[in-house]
Amino acid sequence: MLFPYLKYTHVTTVVITALLFLLRLRWALTAPARLQKGWIRIIPHVNDATLFFTGLGMAVLLHQYPFVNGWLTAKLTALLGYIILGTVALKRGRSRRQQVIAASLAILCFTYIVGVAITRDPRSLLLLFA
Ligand code: HEM
Numbered sequence: 001m002l003f004p005y006l007k008y009t010h011v012t013t014v015v016i017t018a019l020l021f022l023l024r025l026r027w028a029l030t031a032p033a034r035l036q037k038g039w040i041r042i043i044p045h046v047n048d049a050t051l052f053f054t055g056l057g058m059a060v061l062l063h064q065y066p067f068v069n070g071w072l073t074a075k076l077t078a079l080l081g082y083i084i085l086g087t088v089a090l091k092r093g094r095s096r097r098q099q100v101i102a103a104s105l106a107i108l109c110f111t112y113i114v115g116v117a118i119t120r121d122p123r124s125l126l127l128l129f130a
Contacts, residue, residue: 003061006054013051018110020044021086025103028090035090074122075113082109 020043027034034040059065059072066072085106093099115124123130 003058006057006061010051010054010058013047013054014114016047017044017051020047021090021106021110024090025099028099029096070122071116071120074124075116078109078113078116082106082113085109 020040024035024040024044027040064072066076085102088102089099089106093102112124115127116122119125119127121127
């Protein structure tokens, strides 16, 4: 059965993504030159691709699809927001203030995505208070 392996890999890459984001944010704010060279330019992309394709693999196995099932539509939409806000935080932000605001919103998106994944509901973690 492939599903548990996909899920284990998916959740591992979720944790790695979060850690790499926090590390890159720290460097973006304190030592941006470190983001330009070496493994930090490659590993996040490999990890993100693994995250994406394991998610897609599970979606196929579960017969649940974005733009068909609400929770996956919400997840993918929030993922788009996370990616855009993440680039502003790490690269495109014109000031420290812009970077910090974008990073905070990106972390909010990420938390929302994890909540949607766990609850399988677009209301995400708000469900816990319902
Ligand atoms: C930053 C992006 C993502 C994060 C943080 C994330 C997070 C998670 C987490 C934490 C789980 C485990 C939930 C549990 O324990 O039940 C999960 C499961 C899952 N994810 Fe993701 N995910 C992301 C991207 C994606 C993408 C792009 C897809 C598909 C297009 C996807 C599809 C799935 C599916 C199908 C499951 C299995 C749900 C279940 O077993 O009920 N994920 N995700």
